[in-house]
Amino acid sequence: MAEVVEGREFVDEDWYGEEMVDRIYSGCTFRRVDLTDASTRRVTFTGCTFANVRFNASRHHDTALVRCAVERSELFDAEFTGCKLTGTTFTDCGTRPLRVTGGDWSFVSLAGADLRGVTFTDVRMREVDLSGANCSGATLTGVDLSAATLTRADLSGADLRGSDLTALDPSAVRLTGAVIDAAQAVVIAQALGLRIG
Numbered sequence: 001m002a003e004v005v006e007g008r009e010f011v012d013e014d015w016y017g018e019e020m021v022d023r024i025y026s027g028c029t030f031r032r033v034d035l036t037d038a039s040t041r042r043v044t045f046t047g048c049t050f051a052n053v054r055f056n057a058s059r060h061h062d063t064a065l066v067r068c069a070v071e072r073s074e075l076f077d078a079e080f081t082g083c084k085l086t087g088t089t090f091t092d093c094g095t096r097p098l099r100v101t102g103g104d105w106s107f108v109s110l111a112g113a114d115l116r117g118v119t120f121t122d123v124r125m126r127e128v129d130l131s132g133a134n135c136s137g138a139t140l141t142g143v144d145l146s147a148a149t150l151t152r153a154d155l156s157g158a159d160l161r162g163s164d165l166t167a168l169d170p171s172a173v174r175l176t177g178a179v180i181d182a183a184q185a186v187v188i189a190q191a192l193g194l195r196i197g
Contacts, residue, residue, distance in 0.1 A: 001022075002022040002044075004023075004024045005026070005028060007027045009029045010028065010030045011032060011033075012033075013030075014033075015033055016036050016038070017036075017037045021041045021042060023043045024044045025043070026045075027046070028049075030048065030049065030050045030053050031052060032051070032052045033054070034053075034054045035055050036056045037057050037058065038058045038059075040058075040061070041063065043060075043063045043064075045064065048065070048069075049069045049071070050070045051072060051073070052071070053073040053074075054074050055075045055078045057077045059078075060081065060083050061081045061082060062081075062082045063080070064083065066087060066088070067088065068085075068087075068088045070090045070091070071091045073093050074093070075093060075094060075095050077099075078098055078099070080100045080101070081101045081102060081103070082101070084103055085104070087106075087107045088105075088108050089108070089109040090113055095113055096114060096116060096117060100119065100123050101121050102121070103123055104124045105120075105124065105125045107126070108125065108129070109129040110129060110130055111130070111131045112131070113130075114134050115134060115135045115138050116136050118138050118139070119139040120139065121141055121142060121143075122142040122143070124144045125148060126146050126148070127149075128145065129148075129149045130150050131149045131153065132151070132153065133153050136154045136174075137157045138159070140158055140159065141160070145165060145167055146164045146166055148167045148168075150167060150172065151172045152173070155173055155175050156174045156178060157176070157177040157178060158178045159179045160178055161179060161181045161184070165184050165187050171192075
């Protein structure tokens with residue numbers, strides 16, 4: 001059975017290289033915790049707060065951060081595979097070079113985030129908030145961005161192939177040099193009011 005931890009506060013703890021498996025954290029607070037090179041597998045964080053936490057080079061598999069707040073934390077070279085981050089908010093975080101494969105990041109807020117060069121592959125990101133985010137040079141392939149908030153996002157030079165761009169307003173984002181496929185070109189042309197004949 002999974003170990004359950006509720007309502008605890010962890011401050012200035014060194015969890016460097018920690019391997020966490022089958023744990024549940026609910027309503028916990030992590031402040032200045034070092035998770036560098038740590039790994040999680042089937043760990044669930046619900047309603048937790050991460051403040052000034054170092055996730056550098058950490059690896060996360062089938063892990064969940066549900067309705068969590070991640071503030072002023074570093075995710076340099078972090079990887080998330082098959083993870084669920086529904087409803088989690090990232091504020092003033094270092095998110096480069098983040099790599100995400102699969103999983104569900106729906107309703108996540110990355111508003112204003114620096115996502116230059118990050119990689120999201122085959123991720124569900126329905127209703128994600130990327131308003132004002134700098135996604136230049138990012139890879140967002142096979143991503144479900146339906147109903148996403150993309151106002152003022154910089155997608156210049158981004159690889160968007162295979163992603164759902166039905167929520168994209170071409171007049172409200174930067175798209176210079178972005179790579180799209182033929183089906184997406186039709187969607188964007190229609191969004192611009194063009195007729196294809």
